[in-house]
Amino acid sequence: MEDVARLAGVSSITVSRVLNHPDKVAESTRERVMAAVEATGYIPNSVAGSLASRRTRVIGALVPTITNSIFADTIDGLTDVLTPAGYQLLLGATGYSLREESRLVGAILAQRPAGLLATGLQHESQGLTLLRTTDIPIVETWNVDGDPVDMAVGFSNFEACRAMVATLARRGARRIGFVSAPTTANDRAEQRLRGYRHAVRELGLDTDARLEREAKFSFHAGAERLVEMIAERPDVEAIFFANDILAIGALFECQRRGIRVPEDLAIAGFDDVELAAQVNPGLTTVRIPRYRIGREAARMILRRLEGERVEPRVLDLGFEIVERQSTPAGT
Amino acid sequence: MEDVARLAGVSSITVSRVLNHPDKVAESTRERVMAAVEATGYIPNSVAGSLASRRTRVIGALVPTITNSIFADTIDGLTDVLTPAGYQLLLGATGYSLREESRLVGAILAQRPAGLLATGLQHESQGLTLLRTTDIPIVETWNVDGDPVDMAVGFSNFEACRAMVATLARRGARRIGFVSAPTTANDRAEQRLRGYRHAVRELGLDTDARLEREAKFSFHAGAERLVEMIAERPDVEAIFFANDILAIGALFECQRRGIRVPEDLAIAGFDDVELAAQVNPGLTTVRIPRYRIGREAARMILRRLEGERVEPRVLDLGFEIVERQSTPAGT
DNA sequence: CGCCGTAATGTTAGCGCTTTCAGTAACACC
DNA sequence: GGTGTTACTGAAAGCGCTAACATTACGGCG
Numbered sequence: 001m002e003d004v005a006r007l008a009g010v011s012s013i014t015v016s017r018v019l020n021h022p023d024k025v026a027e028s029t030r031e032r033v034m035a036a037v038e039a040t041g042y043i044p045n046s047v048a049g050s051l052a053s054r055r056t057r058v059i060g061a062l063v064p065t066i067t068n069s070i071f072a073d074t075i076d077g078l079t080d081v082l083t084p085a086g087y088q089l090l091l092g093a094t095g096y097s098l099r100e101e102s103r104l105v106g107a108i109l110a111q112r113p114a115g116l117l118a119t120g121l122q123h124e125s126q127g128l129t130l131l132r133t134t135d136i137p138i139v140e141t142w143n144v145d146g147d148p149v150d151m152a153v154g155f156s157n158f159e160a161c162r163a164m165v166a167t168l169a170r171r172g173a174r175r176i177g178f179v180s181a182p183t184t185a186n187d188r189a190e191q192r193l194r195g196y197r198h199a200v201r202e203l204g205l206d207t208d209a210r211l212e213r214e215a216k217f218s219f220h221a222g223a224e225r226l227v228e229m230i231a232e233r234p235d236v237e238a239i240f241f242a243n244d245i246l247a248i249g250a251l252f253e254c255q256r257r258g259i260r261v262p263e264d265l266a267i268a269g270f271d272d273v274e275l276a277a278q279v280n281p282g283l284t285t286v287r288i289p290r291y292r293i294g295r296e297a298a299r300m301i302l303r304r305l306e307g308e309r310v311e312p313r314v315l316d317l318g319f320e321i322v323e324r325q326s327t328p329a330g331t
Numbered sequence: 332m333e334d335v336a337r338l339a340g341v342s343s344i345t346v347s348r349v350l351n352h353p354d355k356v357a358e359s360t361r362e363r364v365m366a367a368v369e370a371t372g373y374i375p376n377s378v379a380g381s382l383a384s385r386r387t388r389v390i391g392a393l394v395p396t397i398t399n400s401i402f403a404d405t406i407d408g409l410t411d412v413l414t415p416a417g418y419q420l421l422l423g424a425t426g427y428s429l430r431e432e433s434r435l436v437g438a439i440l441a442q443r444p445a446g447l448l449a450t451g452l453q454h455e456s457q458g459l460t461l462l463r464t465t466d467i468p469i470v471e472t473w474n475v476d477g478d479p480v481d482m483a484v485g486f487s488n489f490e491a492c493r494a495m496v497a498t499l500a501r502r503g504a505r506r507i508g509f510v511s512a513p514t515t516a517n518d519r520a521e522q523r524l525r526g527y528r529h530a531v532r533e534l535g536l537d538t539d540a541r542l543e544r545e546a547k548f549s550f551h552a553g554a555e556r557l558v559e560m561i562a563e564r565p566d567v568e569a570i571f572f573a574n575d576i577l578a579i580g581a582l583f584e585c586q587r588r589g590i591r592v593p594e595d596l597a598i599a600g601f602d603d604v605e606l607a608a609q610v611n612p613g614l615t616t617v618r619i620p621r622y623r624i625g626r627e628a629a630r631m632i633l634r635r636l637e638g639e640r641v642e643p644r645v646l647d648l649g650f651e652i653v654e655r656q657s658t659p660a661g662t
Numbered sequence: 663c664g665c666c667g668t669a670a671t672g673t674t675a676g677c678g679c680t681t682t683c684a685g686t687a688a689c690a691c692c
Numbered sequence: 693g694g695t696g697t698t699a700c701t702g703a704a705a706g707c708g709c710t711a712a713c714a715t716t717a718c719g720g721c722g
């Protein structure tokens with residue numbers, strides 16, 4: 001920066017101003033400085049800048065895994081808002097471990113981000129303390145059933161599952177199975193399971209424990225649980241899977257076994273991934289605002305960084321039941 | 332940090348040492364300092380630390396989009412190596428724009444990352460200059476057909492496509508269509524197309540331009556190109572899609588239209604996404620080391636950061652033709 | 663005509679750490 | 693007992709910027 005200043009015949013603070021507050025510099029000076037920046041190939045040092053100004057242009061984001069496209073969509077929404085605003089993304093993957101989340105929260109906060117996005121409302125006490133102590137805007141995502149540390153944006157996993165069970169029941173099913181995602185360190189999965197259980201009781205449906213299982217996130221696991229469940233409860237009428245990947249894995253298994261969907265068995269998923277609309281039959285599922293979660297989270301953070309108050313602190317973006325051909329049509 | 336030092340009855344430099352070089356501090360002191368760190372809830376300021384030490388624990392990564400799972404897998408491999416080594420990920424999505432890539436390279440370099448991962452060997456001159464000028468380790472990924480700025484890890488898209496066409500031809504197809512991904516700002520797609528063209532000529536197959544189309548990345552586009560191609564060239568025997576998503580979109584369209592795969596038409600994809608093995612019939616495709624690309628890229632960067640020389644600078648991880656049921660079986 | 667507001671630029675200090683060099687103490691060795 | 697060696701701790705300087713205040717020039721205004 002010293003070099004640039006010398007070449008342009010100004011002091012270094014003027015160079016700094018040209019780069020950060022161009023309107024506070026005379027146009028002729030600005031041009032001279034910009035030319036000098038080009039000529040020297042100067043790349044500003046944001047590390048030094050951040051230290052001096054005590055703020056960074058970095059937003060931290062913590063997701064369980066970026067390998068699951070639903071989180072990739074949220075990150076996508078986040079960057080689509082952040083990038084034009086001049087912010088960059090510091091990404092961490094917790095691998096569904098609250099221990100690892102705490103560690104990453106510490107590591108990310110050490111970078112003094114301007115804001116932070118987390119997934120879920122559930123945290124380890126250590127991480128929670130860190131989140132509470134810091135004064136940057138924090139948005140927890142993918143869940144609105146609980147108390148956020150600061151702000152939250154998402155939808156009710158509980159209500160979404162309850163609504164899907166109600167839809168299946170309305171189409172005539174009384175024996176509805178549920179395949180949950182692992183609920184440890186995953187409040188979204190836990191609430192989906194609770195939503196199912198609540199609905200089954202509420203509607204007086206079959207509550208046999210054999211209609212409930214857990215599966216890791218994979219096509220294969222969905223197929224396996226399907227096979228197990230129809231072996232133990234051949235009379236099951238519909239199986240609701242906690243995510244589309246499981247459901248589609250099961251759907252493919254039905255294709256292979258000649259089980260007719262939805263005539264012999266109805267299948268429903270959760271997430272409405274792009275694939276859900278493409279498979280044959282199309283998958284009935286819950287559409288959730290994955291991309292918008294990221295977008296709105298970014299907006300909330302930015303608004304706070306601009307000094308505005310953000311109300312409400314919990315933003316429920318809702319969900320939508322999408323009925324396709326994998327469940328019986330309405331009459 | 333001042334507070335911690337006072338509480339522990341040491342100077343601030345000792346606190347710094349406890350945090351960064353714990354082995355250079357007496358155990359009793361270390362314990363006292365750690366207790367003080369806990370008590371005060373001190374979170375080190377990496378920004379200041381980085382400025383003073385002139386190095387960060389951040390690695391930049393540029394991908395076209397994180398929404399495509401193949402890049403998510405590469406990022407996954409990257410973080411799996413980087414995180415245990417104490418590095419964090421600064422992620423940028425270029426949206427397949429070289430202009431945007433240049434901008435992001437500048438923004439990321441301003442953060443003074445310890446290393447940088449880019450996707451592809453193709454860059455705009457402005458971004459290329461930045462990459463060349465900087466002295467941090469840089470790995471270009473997903474392509475080894477060309478000259479890297481620094482290091483590269485990936486496979487030959489050209490040879491992979493050539494090999495798939497040869498496989499299809501070996502199974503009897505003479506009229507093989509190709510659906511390319513958009514080739515602008517995407518050297519990988521471009522080389523896949525060139526590999527197809529080369530193979531078709533080399534093997535004396537049908538070179539009709541109507542057997543060649545382009546499609547954006549979606550199931551839907553794959554289905555559309557399929558429909559168009561069989562309308563214009565009803566005698567096409569096999570269609571090779573530049574990625575699995577296109578191929579699977581086409582496969583689903585065949586299911587809907589009652590086109591038997593592979594009896595009426597063979598279908599092949601590229602990438603071997605998890606879904607490719609699940610669909611019915613299973614998709615013949617090219618398996619590529621998506622995850623390992625990220626892993627090896629991280630390893631190369633880390634080795635360089637430890638002062639080692641890295642040879643070779645271009646690491647070809649190869650590919651593998653995976654024949655499933657969407658193409659005719661061997662005899 | 664002096665005063666004051668405004669625009670443009672510069673001076674000074676310091677952000678919170680780490681590097682470098684120095685210093686102290688304890689111990690072994692010839 | 694002087695010297696070297698190892699282990700530990702500290703003082704001073706400064707990383708490359710920006711915030712806050714200072715300065716200069718200029719023109720409008722009572």
